[in-house]
Amino acid sequence: MMNCNNMITFRHCGRSIYTCVNGPTVLPRRQSSRCPVCGDRLRLGLLDAPVRVHNPLRNGHLEPCCFLLAAQHGPAALTEWSDSELHVGISNSKGMVYSYTRSGVQRQQEGWEHCVILPLIAPDNHLVVPGNHGNLSFKQNWDRQLEMFSSQERWTPERFSEEEFGSCCYGYALGFINELLMSSDREPIERDSFTSLHVLPRMRTASKYLSVCQHITQYGYYST
Ligand SMILES: [Zn+2]
Known part of the structure; x- marks a missing residue:
């Protein structure tokens, strides 16, 4: 499994794109980087700038x-x-x-x-x-x-x-x-309220994160 501490996300071509800074896609911050979805050279503004995704x-x-x-x-x-x-x-x-x-x-x-x-x-x-x-x-x-x-x-x-x-x-x-x-x-x-209020929301976040990780490992990026 990839190192999940290096995931970043940025906006491009109308999507949120997730990738790993150690992965096949190079850091979008670099001038030579291209969007893994549309292939365009990345010119990211302040609002589209890559943001590190917190590992749950x-x-x-x-x-x-x-x-x-x-x-x-x-x-x-x-x-x-x-x-x-x-x-x-x-x-x-x-x-x-x-x-x-x-x-x-x-x-x-x-x-x-x-x-x-x-x-x-x-x-x-x-x-x-x-x-x-x-x-x-x-x-x-x-x-x-x-x-x-x-x-x-x-x-x-x-x-x-x-x-x-x-x-x-x-x-x-x-x-x-x-x-x-x-x-x-x-x-x-009660067990049920503890589970639904505290455990399940965190599990869903972790589960989503890991699915994105697996997708990045396989394809180099994940996009919405
Ligand atoms: Zn793009």
Whole structure:
């Protein structure tokens, strides 16, 4: 898979064109560049100038206190919508990722390098999951709470149901979020609303991004 950190987009011949600065199409900024669609020499104005496209996939080990969603078989699988492909976890403040698997709770220092992330703590140190309008600070207790939650008896290998792979790890991560909410006297968030409000929109963005990446890898550019 191409390096997805170098995607740019610009307007030309009535389209939005996406390409990679390392890809077959040279940087449109250079005078000799041509539009990959119409073949015209590019003379881009201020409004059509290339803009770097933000990569929605992040290294989960560098994103403290986040809900993380990754694909078992690499980020390309995020474009597919198979539950069994997906795995979710929670990062602690030091980038250790906790997740529930058929071997019980895993604590991993690597393997979550390409994730869809949902930050659970705002820069001002407050929990950002919905329904929270308070100002409780969690970060200092985060690692301890996560460790305590993960040591509970209910996360044993025996209780992990393989048929519901996605739902078990999801239940664990959401369970932790809800425990945080409830410990601060807030209503727990329902699985469906958490999924539709927070997870699906980010997955769609990542999925679209990866589709464009794959198209660029194959054809050198993507245009709308
Ligand atoms: Zn053009």
